[in-house]
Amino acid sequence: MQNNHHEFGKGKEISMGSVSAPVLSDYMNYRQFLADFYQFKRKSSKGSLRVYNYAVFSAAANIKSPNYLKMIIEGKRNLSDDMIGKFGKALGFMKDQTDEFRLLVHFTQAMDPAERNMYLKKLSEHRVAGKLKSGEIDRKTWEKVPNWVAWIIYAMVDQEGVSFDTTALKTLLRGKASEDEIENALTTLISSGELRRDEVTGELKKNRSLIESPEEIPVALVRKLQSQLMYLGLESLYQDQPTDREFGTLTLSLTKSEFEEIKFKLRQMRKALHKDNSIARMKEKGERVYQLNIQLFPVTNAVEGVQKATVIKPSLDVKAEPVMVETPAPVVVAPAEAVATPAAEAQPAKDNSRSNVSSLAATAASAADLFR
Numbered sequence: 048m049q050n051n052h053h054e055f056g057k058g059k060e061i062s063m064g065s066v067s068a069p070v071l072s073d074y075m076n077y078r079q080f081l082a083d084f085y086q087f088k089r090k091s092s093k094g095s096l097r098v099y100n101y102a103v104f105s106a107a108a109n110i111k112s113p114n115y116l117k118m119i120i121e122g123k124r125n126l127s128d129d130m131i132g133k134f135g136k137a138l139g140f141m142k143d144q145t146d147e148f149r150l151l152v153h154f155t156q157a158m159d160p161a162e163r164n165m166y167l168k169k170l171s172e173h174r175v176a177g178k179l180k181s182g183e184i185d186r187k188t189w190e191k192v193p194n195w196v197a198w199i200i201y202a203m204v205d206q207e208g209v210s211f212d213t214t215a216l217k218t219l220l221r222g223k224a225s226e227d228e229i230e231n232a233l234t235t236l237i238s239s240g241e242l243r244r245d246e247v248t249g250e251l252k253k254n255r256s257l258i259e260s261p262e263e264i265p266v267a268l269v270r271k272l273q274s275q276l277m278y279l280g281l282e283s284l285y286q287d288q289p290t291d292r293e294f295g296t297l298t299l300s301l302t303k304s305e306f307e308e309i310k311f312k313l314r315q316m317r318k319a320l321h322k323d324n325s326i327a328r329m330k331e332k333g334e335r336v337y338q339l340n341i342q343l344f345p346v347t348n349a350v351e352g353v354q355k356a357t358v359i360k361p362s363l364d365v366k367a368e369p370v371m372v373e374t375p376a377p378v379v380v381a382p383a384e385a386v387a388t389p390a391a392e393a394q395p396a397k398d399n400s401r402s403n404v405s406s407l408a409a410t411a412a413s414a415a416d417l418f419r
Contacts, residue, residue, distance in 0.1 A: 068084070069083040069084050072147070075151070077152045077155045081116065082120045101117050104116045108133040108136060108137035109133055131145070131152055134148070135149075143177060147170070147174065150166055150173055154167055164277075164278060164281055171267075194232065194272070194275070196229060197236055198272075199220065200232050204252060205253075206332060207334060213229050214226065216229045280338065
């Protein structure tokens with residue numbers, strides 16, 4: 048059975064008036080990329096002695112079947128690892144591009160959701176590394192924004208009984224981060240001033256928010272951080288007992304205005320959780336670090352020709368909260384072991400297990416809202 052994801056993340060369409068070649072990093076479906084590449088080559092070769100066709104591509108890829116590309120685009124065949132290399136040659140890719148294409152192929156063809164998540168994570172990391180190398184993402188901006196390990200360590204300052212020894216932290220983090228990653232995160236947090244050691248007790252304390260200007264965070268970094276945290280949630284689904292996590296899902300058919308209203312309600316809920324939890328952490332430290340992800344996303348496309356509902360301002364019986372930091376999908380924390388448990392349908396924590404939303408998570412998460 049072939050796995051076709053023609054509509055999912057198909058990338059940028061190439062208009063008939065376009066003269067620009069499709070860019071691989073714009074696509075989340077390799078079949079759509081190949082279709083756009085083929086149309087681009089066809090249009091570019093008009094007027095030449097030999098118009099580009101499927102047979103020309105096969106010859107460049109050293110493939111005997113003249114219509115092999117057509118079968119791949121239509122989802123009648125899947126690409127093997129050997130064929131991926133041949134396609135990379137016909138597409139004129141360098142090694143890095145072929146590696147990216149290989150990950151995109153594996154992601155598109157994967158049938159198991161966990162496997163697709165794994166390839167999505169690898170693809171995201173590969174693309175980020177490429178943008179850093181090319182200078183598309185400023186390295187200084189990138190390096191000053193902490194990774195997921197630093198997020199959790201920063202939150203663990205509010206967790207009771209934590210010893211900020213590298214080995215101890217590795218145990219509390221359940222072995223999900225290496226000692227080098229933990230050491231680097233700690234060093235960065237202290238040297239940059241986000242955390243400080245009390246001169247008398249030597250205890251680590253929060254000094255300031257980790258991200259002063261969330262709007263400056265590159266979109267690629269927001270995606271990378273949130274995908275890492277959601278991937279931890281996938282692991283929790285298999286590793287943690289149901290009594291230690293709360294996962295729920297709702298699959299709904301919504302109008303645009305209903306979708307906007309639900310988004311509004313979720314934001315108000317996050318603000319309320321953040322406010323209550325911040326107050327609770329002023330009185331006493333938490334017991335564990337938790338991860339709360341709230342996800343609402345489309346799984347189908349709208350039917351063409353169907354009239355779209357008018358977007359209206361939600362009229363809800365939810366009172367707006369006073370000014371506070373927005374905490375979208377990623378993080379609610381409450382520190383003994385660090386646990387990451389995203390939930391598709393989030394539920395507020397009980398009073399005796401309230402969790403602290405760190406300034407780091409709050410600011411970085413607010414940045415994610417900028418790039419919805």
